[in-house]
Amino acid sequence: MIADRKDDHVRLAAEQQRRSGAHNQFDDVSFVHHALAGIDRSDVSLATRFGGIAWPVPLFVNAMTGGSAKTGAVNRELAIAARETGVPIATGSMSAYFADPSVADTFAVMRRENPDGFVMANVNANASVENARRAVDLLQADALQIHVNAVQETVMPEGDRSFSGWAPRIGEIASGVDVPVIVKEVGFGLSRETVALLRDLGVRAADVAGRGGTDFARIENDRRLNDRSENGGPENGGRERADYSYLNGWGQSAAACLLDAAGVGVPMLASGGVRHPLDVARGLALGASAAGVSGRFLTTVLDGGAAALVARITAWLDQLAALMTALGARTPADLARCDVLVRGELRAFCADRGVDTRRLATRSRSSSTAPDTIGGIR
Template sequence: MSSDRKDDHVRLATEQNRDRHRPNDFDDIRFVHHAIGAADLDTVSLSTRVGSDEWPLPLYINGMTGGSESTAIINRDLGVVARETGVPIATGSMSPVFKDASTSPGFRVIRDENPDGIVLANLSANASVEQALEAVRIMRADGLQIHINSVQEIVMPEGDRAFSHWPENIARIADALDVPVVVKEVGFGMTGATVARLASLGVGVVDVSGRGGTNFAAIENSRRTGSDFSILSEWGQSAVASLLDARDVADDGNVSLLASGGVRTPLDAVRALALGASAVGVAGGFLRILRDDGIDALIAEIIRWTEQIRSITALLGKTTTSELTTSDVVIQGGVRDYCLARDIDISGYARRSESEKGQHA
């Protein structure tokens, strides 16, 4: 059943990501253009600090799949792509390894193909400390992603129904591991209070992973034969809203934010970086390209993304991705409404460059 479910997830996620241009909250973030404020392109560095680590790029392949013969092939291909482009990569959930050890090579192939890159292992918040340690060992991982997915589990016919132990379990894992722990949602977003609580549990990096990308409530609902959970298809908040909600927590310096969910273009990636993300993850959109067009096409696409992220950064007058948080952005539409409802002060975002007086015109 687990193997069939993994294959179902890949098929349904690929279909969901056919429409690369569907609107989402990233459209509510617009940069203010300063006509003579651009930086020289060759001065732009794309390296970024994530927690205490330095990543070569502010873009990563987020966790996708594993646990079946067909997904092992996908993981092999993703490992090649990560090696050839230099982007960090996370595995899909390695929970199947602890039910059937024969699935382990289908995850480890990512590291086999990408021996020197940044690789994150991935487990659920139900994992034991022993499983977390073993997952890191198997992957020779540079960190561990713990995914939290209560909405998906509720809709999943065979999903978990107990969640209150997650905080204590996350704290135990964070305390036991000597590599960074990254806690990520699976597409329903986070509040600043959630990020603050995770930081208090010893988590140094949080991927807010919001609504707008692969929708696991819709995927699991399509697998149900009983009650219809389509009422949850729009549950949660976007990565954009989540970044704005959590910005004060990140500014305290105790946690780094990552962003994923609905990142359709390099412009969306720069928008997320400007709102405080240290790096931006993509899964479904890259999976579609890999399955439809192959390894070479995905390598070319990621190279194009990195070139365009660099170009947009220069256009905004910045030479590092961390400087993007001083870019002027206008927040509109539903994101503005969310911020007003949550009492999030966005009044200064459109004039952040005024501290750099005289540089723009």
């Protein structure tokens, strides 16, 4: 049952990616072009640091899958690509391993194929501290992701229905494991209030994982409506299947979450709808320390294997460095001092949440340190 669900997730996520529209709220963010702001490419470093964690690049392969033979093969290809490009990588939820230890290798393959890389284990917010430690030990993980997914669980026919224990459990895990803990949504976003609570619970970073990428409410509803189990629907004497399609598109975008939670005091990561290197740069400009990608990288692996993903990641990193060169950003953190404009629905969200976006359009003036620098131009 669990293996079938994991295979369904991969299949439906890939189908969703291939038919998804081009627009999301990253498109509401644009850089102010300063024609003489550019620097030398040799002065650009992609290294990023946050919460005591150092990565060679501000891009990572985010949590996807594991728990079946097919998904184990996907994880192998992802791990090879991470090894060849140096990007950090996270496994998918390891709940299947806790239920059935025989599927351990579908997750452990990530460490075996990527022995020296930065690998993150992944558990849900219901995991015991003991199981969190088991996950870390299996992968010799450098960090632990805890995913929160109340909306997905609500739509999932076999999902959890008790969420009140999640926050205290996250605190227990954060203090009970020996690696940094990163809490992530699965595509519905983290509000300012949630990020502040995570800070108080002792997590090292928050991955906002916003709306605009893979929609797990849609995936679980597709699974629900396509269920052909014995008691799955009225044609088999069962109850009529509940349709949760009205929840498609639930939540806040990654861009909205980053702006909403700015200054809370915990490092943030940007994922959810990252489509290309410009979206990575946009996320970094809005305050993220790195950007995570799942859907785009999943379809790349399914279509062309590890070699195709190596080529794509290499191109993304090269193009990100090129963008930083033109923008005058020597480091990923410097992008957060570049002038950006916020428009459309994203600006309306910020207005309702009390976020002043006007300051972002001229912030290079106040952040510049060189005496001959005006408006970010030297």
